[in-house]
Amino acid sequence: MSNGGPPRRIDVLSLGTFVALGLPDGMLGTAWPSVRQTFHVPVGDLGLVLVVVTLGSVAVSSVVGRLINRFGVGALLGVSAVCAAVGAAGFAASPDVWVLFGVSVLFGAAAGMMDGGLNTAIGMSGRQRLLNLLHGAYGVGTAIGPLVVTLAVVLVSWRLSYVVLLAVDLTLAALWVRWRQAVPRPAAGGAPAEAATAPGPRAGAGSGQVAAVWAGLVVFFVYTGLEVSAGQWETTFNQGHLHLSESAAGIATFGYWAALTMVRISLALVPRPPTNESVVRWGSALAMLATVVIWWQPGTPATLVAFAVLGGALAGVFPALIALTPRRVGDALAHHAIAWQVGAAAAGGAALSALVGLLISTAGLAVVGPALVVMAALLLVSELVLGRLAPPLATSRRATG
Secondary structure (H helix, E strand, O other): OOOOOOOHHHHHHHHHHHHHHHHHHHHHHHHHHHHHHHHOOOHHHHHHHHHHHHHHHHHHHOOHHHHHHHHOHHHHHHHHHHHHHHHHHHHHHOOOHHHHHHHHHHHHHHHHHHHHHHHHHHHHHOOHHHHHHHHHHHHHHHHHHHHHHHHHHHHOOOHHHHHHHHHHHHHHHHHHHHHHHHOOOOOOOOOOHHHHHOOOOOOOOOHHHHHHHHHHHHHHHHHHHHHHHHHHHHHHHHHHOOOOOHHHHHHHHHHHHHHHHHHHHHHHHOOOOOOHHHHHHHHHHHHHHHHHHHHHOOOHHHHHHHHHHHHHHHOOHHHHHHHHHHHHHOHHHHHHHHHHHHHHHHHHHHHHHHHHHHHHHHHOHHHHHHHHHHHHHHHHHHHHHHHHHOOOOOOOOOOOO
């Protein structure tokens, strides 16, 4: 997408799509204590749901570049919204946990298409402010998600929250199908023909680019593992370890996602935003400090504030990493690398969250703090390694709107 390209309604619809992308991520962890009571399953089974979601997301993300080239971004997003709607319907009506596990793959496939499609289109256009707003919109969805679930639980049941999600996804599907022709295909930056169908990071790239791509995948894997683990397990941690009530735990989790959202929107609106390199470096360092406080637990208020600080620290890291990708690997490879990064992010979010679930099942909820510290440390180290392997190259000024 470019400043003179798509109509403004497409920008607005893109932001709405990322709100819908964030909703189920914010809802699942908050709904899980009620869901597991409904189906009488162990607390750690949340990790299994996340693994199934990831299978769908990674499978789709690996071919998003080719799907965009063939069908266009608009058509891809219409299909993604349909998949998400079917997944939401399955959650709302699931008679047992196995149906819920089965339809979770549709959420993953939808997320892979939404996340990969829009990040590629906007990331390649160089519209940094819109990219930050896009991820701010995701944060709006994740922040609203716990509130939607909390209200649904108070009024009727957690299932009502997924009926709301179903209505949102059906609306998005109709709009993307209607306006699919208004969405331009992202420029591939002169990508060679063999890169247009690249199945993985080796195709059409030199050894330095390959190393940069793989290092970037590790950073995205660890970053999203930390972000998702904190967001998905905070409600359970707040209830079971900090002994908050169900509603108080959900509101506290809202604080984590709200901080992430507010900082992302602020980065998009400030007249002179910090450089992407600074956002990644300082955000990773502050996240490290916040996780140490969560492990330390000097008191319930301080621990909840640390979760919110963690959300704020992580807020700008993902969009900044996306924006830096063309400068690290070149426009030709970035067209596909961004989609691979989204796949690695989905894998990290599910795999590391599932690992935290397994640790909780064996060692109890006290393990959440040290697990977050380890992930934050890995993020800090892997980001430093990426910076050494592929320092961002100076480029001509890109659009920022």
